[in-house]
Amino acid sequence: MQDNILEIKNLSKYFGGLAAVSNCSLKVKQGTITGIIGPNGSGKTTLFNLIAGNLKSSGGSVLFNNQDITDVPSYELFSKGLLRTFQIAHEFTNLSVLENLMMVPGNQSGEKLMNALLKPGLVAKEESQIKEKAMEVVDFLNLSHLKNELAGNLSGGQKKLLELGRTMMVDAKLVLLDEVGAGVNRTLLKDLGTAIEKLNKEKGYTFCMIEHDMDFIGRLCDPVIVMAEGSVLFEGPVEDAKKDERVIESYLGRGSKLKDN
Numbered sequence: 521m522q523d524n525i526l527e528i529k530n531l532s533k534y535f536g537g538l539a540a541v542s543n544c545s546l547k548v549k550q551g552t553i554t555g556i557i558g559p560n561g562s563g564k565t566t567l568f569n570l571i572a573g574n575l576k577s578s579g580g581s582v583l584f585n586n587q588d589i590t591d592v593p594s595y596e597l598f599s600k601g602l603l604r605t606f607q608i609a610h611e612f613t614n615l616s617v618l619e620n621l622m623m624v625p626g627n628q629s630g631e632k633l634m635n636a637l638l639k640p641g642l643v644a645k646e647e648s649q650i651k652e653k654a655m656e657v658v659d660f661l662n663l664s665h666l667k668n669e670l671a672g673n674l675s676g677g678q679k680k681l682l683e684l685g686r687t688m689m690v691d692a693k694l695v696l697l698d699e700v701g702a703g704v705n706r707t708l709l710k711d712l713g714t715a716i717e718k719l720n721k722e723k724g725y726t727f728c729m730i731e732h733d734m735d736f737i738g739r740l741c742d743p744v745i746v747m748a749e750g751s752v753l754f755e756g757p758v759e760d761a762k763k764d765e766r767v768i769e770s771y772l773g774r775g776s777k778l779k780d781n
């Protein structure tokens with residue numbers, strides 16, 4: 521039996537009187553690319569914020585590899601290999617693609633300033649190792665030709681690839697992707713999908729991805745979890761989700777539709 525890398529039990533988040541996430545329980549199996557879909561406002565991003573330590577929960581618990589990580593801050597989770605990307609990419613616009621990757625915290629030895637003064641050789645060696653790693657990442661993502669470009673000049677899709685690249689600078693185990701495909705053109709979406717699949721197969725990343733594009737979900741994800749009103753409405757294969765009466769109704773009820781491409 522596959523282990524659960526993530527287990528959420530009765531998780532809730534209230535904003536004033538509004539329950540954005542409400543008694544939500546779900547499990548994500550190790551090694552999967554699990555999709556999360558649901559109408560706008562169904563609590564998907566809030567759920568990610570709770571898991572990744574960007575928001576404090578109102579109740580319930582989150583287990584990561586059977587360890588309680590409820591309300592653990594994001595920087596601690598980061599060092600445990602639980603990473604997330606944001607619905608809006610968070611690049612440093614005035615730094616190059618390579619520099620953006622090199623900014624990701626990770627294995628740099630702690631007291632950087634002291635080391636710079638006392639052990640310049642060590643710092644230089646670390647810098648060059650980090651740079652080498654960053655070069656590997658741009659190669660992996662087919663962004664080598666843009667490595668010296670300012671991140672602010674990248675297209676929306678290229679910024680999403682860079683977001684994914686940031687997760688590759690550390691040894692990630694679980695990566696939460698929030699609408700990484702939104703606003704990305706068809707060609708780049710394909711690259712993005714290929715990169716996600718490769719990271720899953722070759723590096724053993726487990727992914728949990730919020731996405732609207734049902735083609736993209738269908739190609740990458742199994743299973744898919746459907747959220748409605750802050751909790752899980754359905755879990756299973758994408759094809760079954762598309763046919764499920766309650767799923768269809770939850771989309772219709774919100775005036776949005778289950779997109780097929």
Ligand SMILES: Nc1ncnc2c1ncn2[C@@H]1O[C@H](COP(=O)(O)OP(=O)(O)O)[C@@H](O)[C@H]1O
Nearest residue numbers: 535539540558559560561562563564565566567
């Ligand atoms: N910081 C916040 N303050 C108040 N309400 C919020 C906040 N974040 C989200 N919400 C509300 O919580 C609900 C769920 O939002 P969200 O998690 O962003 O949904 P989704 O990502 O599924 O579209 C929505 O009604 C939204 O307006």
Ligand SMILES: [Mg+2]
Nearest residue numbers: 564565566607
């Ligand atoms: Mg959202």
